[in-house]
Structure formats: structure tokens, C-alpha cells
Amino acid sequence: MPMEEKFIYTDKERELSEQIFEGFKETLGQTFYGTDLPKLREHLNKVVSDNNIHRNVFGLNPILCSLQTAAIAVKDIGLNRDSVVAILLYQSVQEGILTLENISKAYGEGVSKIIHGLIRVQILYQKTPVIETENFRNLLLSFAEDMRVILIMIADRVNLMRQIRDVENKEAQRKVSEEASYLYAPLAHKLGLYQLKSELEDLSLKYLEHDAYYHIKDKLNATKKVRDAYISSFINPVSEQLKTAGLKFHIKGRTKSIHSIWQKMKKQKCAFEGIYDLFAIRIILDSPEDKEKMQCWQAYSIVTDMYQPNPKRLRDWLSVPKSNGYECLHITVLGPDKKWVEVQIRTERMDEIAEHGLAAHWRYKGVKAEGGMDNWLASIRSALEAGNNLEVMDQFKSDLYEKEIYVFTPKGDLLKFPKGVTVLDFAYHIHSKIGNQCVGGKINGKNVSFRTELHSGDSVEILTSTTQKPNRDWLNICKSSRAKAKIRLALKETQIKDGLYAKELLERRFKNKKIEIEDSTMGYLIRKLGFKEVSEFYKQIADEKLDPNHVIEEYQKAYNHVHNLNQPKEAESAENFEFESHTTEYIKNNDDVLVIDKNLKGLDFSLAKCCHPIYGDPVFGFVTVSGGIKIHREDCPNAPEMRKRFGYRVVKARWSGKGTSQYAITLRVIGNDDIGIVSNISNIISKDEKIVMRSINIDSHDGLFSGNLVVLLDDNSKLNMLIKKLRTVKGVKEVVRI
Template identity: 55%
Template sequence: MKTDPDIRIDDYVFLHRKLYDLFRQKWSMQKTGSLKKTVRDSLQKSVDENREGLLHNLLFDMRTATILVDEIGLKQAVVCAALLFRPVLKGHVAIDDIRKNFGDEVAIILRGLKKVSDLAEKKSRVESENYIKLLLSIAEDVRVVFILLAEQLQLMRDAKEITSEKRLDLSIESAYLYAPLAHRLGLYTIKSELEDLSLKYTDRETYDFIARKLNETKRSRDKYIEEFIRPLKERLDKTSLKYDIKGRTKSIHSINSKLKKQKIEFDNIYDLFAIRIILDSPSEMEKTHCWQVYSIVTDMYQPNPKRLKDWLSIPKSNGYESLHITVMGPDSKWVEVQIRTRRMDDIAERGLAAHWKYKGVKEESTLDDWLKSLRESLESKDVDIRDKLGDFKLNLYEEEIFVFTPKGDLFKLPKGASVLDFAFAIHSKLGSTCVSGKVNGKNVPIKHLLKSGDQVEINTSSHQTPKQDWLNYVVTSKAKTRIRQLLKEEAGKQVDIAKEMLSRRMKNRKIDLDDPLLMQLIKKLKYKTVTDFYIDIAAEKLEVNWVIDRYLELGSKDIEHRDLSTATSADNFVIKPHSQDIKSTDELIIDQNLTGVDYRLAKCCNPIYGDEIFGFVSSQGIKIHRISCPNAHDLFSRFGYRILKARWSGKASGTASYTSVLRVIGNDQLNIVANLMSIISKEDGVQMRSISIDSNDGLFQGNITVMLANTSMLEQLMKKLKAVKGVKSVTRLNY
């Protein structure tokens, strides 16, 4: 039997041969040998690592390289850069030397990788600045991101060998950034694997449940697919079409999302799989053949016209082309059928970006347009980092609509886009002066939501300027970025006007302006920024003479017992009661080494001492969730930058008590509830808060809420409750 080192050596030999063959397709033996020597020399310089560590690093780099080849479809320059990234990062070889030996293309990619090399050091949480650097590298050269995506995928595949803390970091990054990036670049297979692995590492119970259900239903699913396909093949074989047809099960992550979104049981999901028909068609006949197959399928099975998705006529922005229809199959079950050509399937699996420019295939400029828009958004110095991140996430939209100008020009926008989004998509000046629109000949306001097929005309006025509430009417990053810039420019003008007004009035009253004293007044008036103070003066919300009077009073120190807050509205003034669920003990350590920080325990999962946990920065402060919280994956994918590391300290205080809800199911027999309550009452440190029991057809089920100190006590209590005669199951609920 082979040992682990032997297996690693076998992997090395296999990967070496595979990569060597790739480079020899285009490179000379001398150039290929130079690459091998550069990597080997770098390994020999890594004297701080043992032989096992060197082999591990080498295999990781080679596996990353094979992902680039097999799963993204990239060529020699990008693969070479991936193999040389570690030697460059360690300073074993200079980029100038790489340019001489391997060309400008490899050097450019490595320079981009160096800019984001700090991402390789997995931080304690998702840091906005690091992501801005990564996103800017996308805008410069998308090949950098292919390498980072491949590296992230390999890290996730190897994550079972690392600590749970590092696994959580990787999973958050994958769900929040890398999976959406893979989706936007059309790399659906990589996107699905990243999402599945992220779910596996953060909610293993749900992942295993769906995987087990899929395995249990595999035989019946395969039988149904065969029953659906058989008559279709008979009809298709009578044509001259060359094709493949197969059933494809949906990813575990997508099934989980459907379960949560539709709030249904696993057995009620009808579209666990899709039938895919892939045609071998010449380019000039692709659409004709796809629609021919569509006609055959819908002749045999009743289609649902509301679920027709035509990405043949107008492909998605990431290049995805396919025809999706839902038909009524045998046993009156709805089945999704995807029809595409071999070329379309290659792009759907590997992404348009893999073909774009670097393989010599000329495609639409949609990816160029997206990169340009992304660059403009990220390089704006007038936009807050978190706003930039939010705008970027908007750029990774899944659903699109297609609208037209009066001349028939096509624009692709995210679902939910407004007339104002459309105006900014055409030109910033048009957007900033937009007063209304005309959709299909009817006048509509700027916040009117557009639908696919709408023809839109923009009405403008030279007197129109952007308003703060415009940000609520737009969803595209281009519109949001430009509106913020224009608002900031306008605010700057208002500040100058207000400063000049205050200065002139003070001179008229022969008062000297003392900047520190004015800053003290602004602080007393509860303003967060000086700009907000001056904007209120310009808008006449603050009367200038009133401000000067307060300034004089503060200067004479005659206002110690006066309330300056009367200058602002008192409508929203509320004294908040002290919340009992706010905790500030040294039992919990947040982020690096912070103790004594106020936090709340999330009601959705009720964490207790000993659970694996994380912190989330919400509008109500820091909330602590269990890693297995039903909302965790959604928080990771949507708000990764708000996640904080959190862990329990080494020793519990012994005074803290936590809420936990137990679900008990059993036979409805005499005294069983009394026996359960008796066990709980006898447990030291356990207090029962409530109990709710229902009985039906000889079975009882109920929830018992208890207060206790840690997971060990909870596990011990559950074990004793399960031992009661007649009890079938005891589980911990998330609420």
C-alpha cells in the first residue's frame, strides 16, 4: 500500500508530465527547461522549509496551474506566471529577469499578482482595502484574477487539512468575493464548487443533509431522466443533427438557496436537475439548429411559456448563450431543458473571459465595458471604500434586462434598473440633467423601473441637478458613483458659500473667528462633520446670527448648563432602555484580542459558550452568531467585510447563562413529560424557562427552553433526555 509521500510523488510526476506537454506545444525545449530550472532553483533557496513543505508548495502551484489549463482553458503565459508567482513573491527571481527569459506578457501578469500579494496572507477578516486592490487589478488585467480564482479554488479543495479558523476565513472570502467574481466572468463550474465548499465548511449539517438526499434519490432521478430522454433521442436521431444529451444535477448550494428562498421541503423541489442538449453545429447554423431542437422538444412535451429564457438572441453580459425552456415531462413533472452548441457550452463552463482576447477569439465588448465601468468606480477618490465595495457587488448582478434607445440601440442593465440608471448608462451629463423619461411613448418619472423590451427616451433640463434621494432610485454602480461625485461637488460649492456668509456676518459684527472655538461649537451642535454644519447654513436650516450668538456664548463660558441641541430637531430624541441582551464580559474575545466589548447574542441561532462563533457588525452593534446559524452563509456572501473573528476565552466565568431551545419528539405515554421536567430540574446549573408540548396520533413534540452555561452542559442534558423511555429524538433548534 502506498504511503502519503508516495502518492504525492506520483501526483508530482503526473502533473509535471501534463504541464511539460502544455509548454512544449508552443515553447522551445530551451525555454521550457529555463522555466523548470527557475522553479527548482527557487525551491533550493527555500532553506527555511523541510522537504515535505517544499513538495506541498510545489504540488499546490502545479495543481493551481492545471486548474488554469483544464477548468479555465488558459495558455502558456498565464500558466507560467502561476508557477513563477511564489519564486517572485519570495524574492528568489526578479521580474526583469522573467521578462528577459519568458517575455513581457508573463512579467505584466506577475506585476499584477504582486500588487495583491498581501491577500495571500489570510487576514483576520475581510478587509476593504485589500479588496479594492484586488478589484483594481481586475480592471488592469483580468488574467491576474484567473490565477487568484484558481488559487482560491485549490485552497478550498485543500482546506480540510487546515484549522477551522482558517477554513472560515477562506469560506467567507469565497462566498463574498470569489464566487460572485467567477459568476461574473462566466466560470459557472468554479462558482458552483466554491459555493458548495463554502457551504460544506460553514454548515456541514445542511450540506450533508442535501448530499444524502441527492444520493438517496439518485436511482429514481436517473430512471426518470432516462425515461424523459429516450423518446427525445429517437426524434433527434431522425434529423441530421449531431448532439449529446444528458441530465445534470444542480449544485448543493443552489438547492439550499431554493429551499430557503421558497421555504419548501427537499421532496417538493421539482427542478433538482436539468436536461442539457449540446449540438455540434457550424457557427453560421448555431441559432437555427438550437431553435430546431426547441421545436422538437416542445412538440413532444408541453412548454411553460412563462419560463422561456432566450439567451441566444441577446447573450448575457458575461457571454453566456443558451436557450432554457421548462416543459411538462412524464408523471406531470416540470423539467428544465437547456439547448446550446458545443462552443456555447465551452463558454458556459469556462467563461467568456477565457476566450476573450488571449485565445484570439473576437467577442463582444461587453467584458471590456464592464472592466471600464469597474475601473471608473474604483478609482474615484470621492467615494467611500464601503460604497465602492457595495457598487462592485452591484456589478455582479445575475439577472439582466434589455432596453432600447429611440434609435434602436441596445443597453443591458441589471434587473430593477430605473429610467435614471438608463440615463447615466448613456452619458453622465444626460443622467445629471434627467427630469423624466418616456417609456414606450408614455411619460414616466425618473424612478420608474424598466422591463426588458422597453424603448426609453430621456427628458432633460439645464436647471436640473442631482439630489440626495437619487441614490435610492438607481442600482447600477456607474449611476451611484457619478451621483455621489456630483453631490460632493455641489456640497463643496455650498460649503464655500456658507463659509463666506459666516465670515462676512462676523466682520459686520466685528467678531474675530477662532477656528478651535468654532470646532467646539460644531461638536456641541451634534454635527458629525464640518461639511454638514456649513451645508445646513447654506440651506438656511441654521440661521447665521443664531450661530454667531451661540459662538459668543461658548466663548464667554456662559453656557455650561444650556442645551445647544435645541438647534436641531428633537422629534427623534429617545432615551433607549438598557438592553438585557447586551453583554460585555471577558468570556468572549472579538477580532484580534479585544475583550470587554459590548455585543449581543443573535436571536436567530442562540449561541452559547463553547459553540463555534463569529461576530457581525450590524446597525445595532456587534452580534454574535453560531457558524452553523441558518443566516451565516447569507451574511458571508453579502456582507463579508462586516464579519469579525470571535472565540470564547479559555475559561468560562461560571456566572454567565445562555438560552438554548431543545426540540423533543417521542411517544405520548403516561408521565413522559413529567420525567423530562424532573431530569431538567435535577441538573446543576440548568434552569428551565418554558415548555410547549403538542400531542397528535400517539406522538408528542415540543420545545423546551433552558438556561445553562456552556455546550458541555447542553450535550450532557440532551444525552440524559434522549435516554428517557419513549423519547425518539432531542435536537437543538436555531431559535
């Protein structure tokens, strides 16, 4: 087995390391505990002597890289003791040389907490995510828990970008540069680390689009003298006026970053020469805090008196600062030689915050902001007001972490969900069909139920089955409104499909038994069987919980009951009754009159179901195709058509004697939905011993009720009396016979 190559710490690397160590003594001497630096030095020396260290993919010394990262974290961001110790020991924890427990005992819980966050973030990278998304940035922020973890990552990436200019591994250089461009630079910008953000963008451009970077850099160098001369010609007269006004200030000209110039060239589709605002003039006032706004506007007035402003380009972040705390006045004026120049006016305090963001904030009052990840990041500033250093971040937690989670698809895409969602929510987010067929899932490779709750950073895979169907319980499992809406739609579609199948099945069974389905009787039967919804009735048949044969038996009973066929020939009996004379015009060459009597022999007649005639109603007979006679009311809805088309089949009819049978009549009642309305209607019917209430079915909606009332009575005089009484009930608006 070949011997492992020994790690060589070069003299130059040792010299640089010593310089950084000495720098820590000067800048952070007061915050370090007495034994901190000696212990760290001893540990790092031991790691080297034990050969427990390896150069990274770029051939860089990881200990020196850690020291350089720590130096950036201190100088450019403002982090201190806990963060520096965490940066220097993180590699040892990753290699298994130290544990978090060791670090917690030796250096305190704050250090181990930062390292724990760095390790958690490293786990995310192992999931090979698609990291150029906003969701990944947000997941990173929530996963790290401690904001110092993110700040350390930014410092580490800035350092790495500085060191990899001449490396041979171009593929690794490209990957690191892309991440710097679309992950770390936006994070730095959100946190107000504008200098580091510009550096990351410029270095990314340098490695990713080498030709474009050097083209712009060369052009900037070539025009530097001309640009400097122009800046001087612009600044000098402004300086004189500001001094005359008694303002304390200094002015500097700032050339735009190479990256921002390149973006402008691409956006405006022009060459370098077409970009006119290559630089900005910055007027920085030394102003007391209570006079900041006044003096800024005074400077604005002086500049715009000298040079014509473009009102469309005024940006007032003085009156209303940006959500990240940025305060400044931006104006664009027409300078010498008719060139547009951007002028920024702000105070020393505003400039310090604009340049160094988070690092500068503890000295100055920031702006509080609420809501949204961007605003949340900016509001970190207000959390720092409590002390004169950044250690207050120990207590700072993302409230957004409590409201949202970010999970991975098997391909590495990141999806955002509200906290508390389950595997089933995830399935429906992917596709309705996946959700409908979901039987479970895998979280980080382990099989789980579809009820399992998801957490930030989980990798989720869905397991499906073609036999799976959604049910109502799923509405309680899902938390997202999107998933619930899809489940309701699926249930509705399933119900319609099952209902059609069940209805066809039932109609086929009825047809086989030569029974014609009457809608009103079927409706009565469905209610009698205890179903509020027709769809639920058919669903039970489809699910084989209700036997169609049982339904047919019950239907026949219901039919007999509704049509009063249980009492022999009662519905067909009546005594003598004179028919109305106006029917004669429809009866041609036929003076015979059908007398309807229960004792009538040898003649097949029955009462029509379309108009339900009762004793006392003016009636006529209609000869059917089968030879039987149907008795209809004179005002039957079908009467005009029958008389017009089949006048030869219409016969006169009258009731015989006095009515002795009871007839089922349906009344439609409509009125206001008052308390006790049903009770009042029932009392009127029950007081008349010759009227029997068979059923009452009332629906209420928006303060109105409507319903059908089925009663048994002797004749139409009883019916008319009942209708009259019902119309006197308080709240009843209309009573009609149907």
C-alpha cells in the same frame, strides 16, 4: 539558537509533481521554449535543497500547490506558457530568492509582468480590506492590470479549496472558504468559468455549512436511481422525435449544484423534497453555425409539442445573448407524472463557451459588450478573437481603470471615486463636517496636503481642525460633484452667518452715533463702494477688511448727496405756488396755509423721504411729534392713513413763487433689453441742461431690463416732460416715479 526545521518533500508529493510536469510537456510542449522546463525544474530543486521553502498555514507543500494551480489554469481556463512559469516562480520572488529583473531576463517580460500583478494584489490583502464588497472585486481587477493575474488567483483558490478538506486549522479554512464564496466565485461567474464557479460554491458550502452540504448530498445520492429513471423516461421520446426531424444531437441530464439547491431551499423556505427542479435536461445540437438558431427553435418546437410549456419561464438568450456571451434557450415544461422540468437547448459551440467560458472562447465568435465593469469583463472575449491563445491578454487593459479609482478608509472599507479626486473629495465623501474642517490627510501613513490626488489602493486618513473653514478656492481643488455641492452649501451658510453678524455690528455702530439707516441710501452706498452683492459687502466687514467707521462716514456723505443736502436749504426752498383746493376737507378749523419758501425763518420743515415732493407737486404739511413739519405729496402712499388717523396734524401747504432748487427723483424704467438702451436713456437726459443724472442702476434678466434712475430737476413740469421723452425710447415699456 535552534536549527531551522528542514523541509521534507514526500515521495507522494514528488510523484504528483512529476505527473504534472509531464502533463505540461504534452499540453503546452509547443509553447514552452526549449530550456524552460529544465530551468524551472533546476530552480525548484535548488529551492528545496537550500531549504528556502516552508509549508503554508495548512501544512501544504507550496511547490506542489503551485504545480496543481498551474494545471487548473491550463486545463480549465486555457492559460499557457507565461502564466505557468509565473505561477511556479511567484513564491521565489515573494521569498526574495529571485527578482523581477532576473525573471524578465530569463523568461521574458510577460512572465515578470504577471508576477508583478500578483504581488500588487497581495499588497491589497495586507490592508485588511472588507473584501465581500463589489468595490473590492472592481479594485482587484483594476489593480491586477493583467487579466491573467485574476485568472491565476481563481485557479489558485480552486486548488486550495480542493486541498483543505481535512486540515486542522479550521479558522483558516473558514476564512479561505468565505473569500471563495463572496470574492472568487462571483469573479469566476463574471468571466464565464461556470464549472469552477460551481465548484468554489459547493466547496465553500461544504466547509462553512457542513451539515447542510451533507444533508443535500445524501438526499441526492438516495434519490439518484429514481432521478435517473425519470430523466430516461423524459429523454427517450424526445430523442426519437429529434432523430425523425434529422437533427444531430446528444442529450444529458444535469443535476443542480448542491449550493444552488441550498440557495433555493433558503429562498423558498422549504425542505429538500419541496425543490422540484433539481435537474435540467440539456439538448446539445451538432449544428453548422449558419443554422444554429433555426435548429434550436426547431428542437424547441418538438419539445413543446410533446410537453406543455410554462410561457412565463421561457428565457431566450438565443436572439439576444447575455452580456458575457452566454447563448441558450431555457424552457420549463410539464413532464411525465406532472413534474416541471427545465430544458436547455443549445449547440456544441454554445455549450463549450457556457461550460468553459474564457478558455473556449478563442475558438468561437463572442459577443461584444460596452460599459460597466460586468460588461467590460465579458468583453474580454472579443479581445481574444485576434489569436488562437490567451497571450493576447498581454495587450489588454481595463479602460475602466482609467475612469475610476478605489481607496481604503482607515477601517478597511473601500470607496469608489472618479479618477483625479483629491484628499478633500474623500473628506467630504465621509461627512460634510469632516470636509469643512479638513486641513490635510495621510496617504499610506504619510502626511499630505488636502490637494493631493488619490490613486487606486491608497489608504486615506483625514486630518481636521475646528478652526478650519471652507473657501471658494476649494471648488477648484475638488473634482466630485458631491464634494462641490457640499462646499457651496457650507460657503452659503458661512456667508449668511457672517452677514448677520456684520449687519448687527454695523447697526449697533449706527445706533451708537444716533444715525438711522435708510435702506435706499445704504443700497446706493454699497454700489458706490464697488460691491455687486450686498452679501459680499457684509462679508468684508465680518472679515475685518472693511472698517465700520469708514462705512458710517461714507454713509453720511452718501445721505447728503442723495438728499441734496450739500447745497444749503435747496431741498427746502420754493416760491409761491397755489395749493390744490381738495385738501381742505382734511383741514378742520384751520384756514392758515403753510407757504414753502427757502427764506422762511423760525419754522422747522423738511421734505418727506417717503414720497420726495418737488416744486410743482400738490403738497400738504404734517406736524411731527418733535414739532417739525414734513412736506408730503398729495398722492403720497402714506397720505390716506395720515389724514384718517391724524387729520388734526395735517396743514395746508403751497410752494412760493418759482422753483429755484433741484430735487432728487427716482424713476423706475422697465423694457426690452435692446442694444444701446442705456445709451439712449442717457442721451435724452444729457441733452437737457436743467436735468442732472445722478445714478443709473439697471439689471437684465431673460431679455427684459428693469432699473432705477436718479435725476436732479427743478420741478414737476420738468419731471413730466422727462417721463414723456423716456417713454418714446425704443424698447421702454414703462416709466414710473417711485
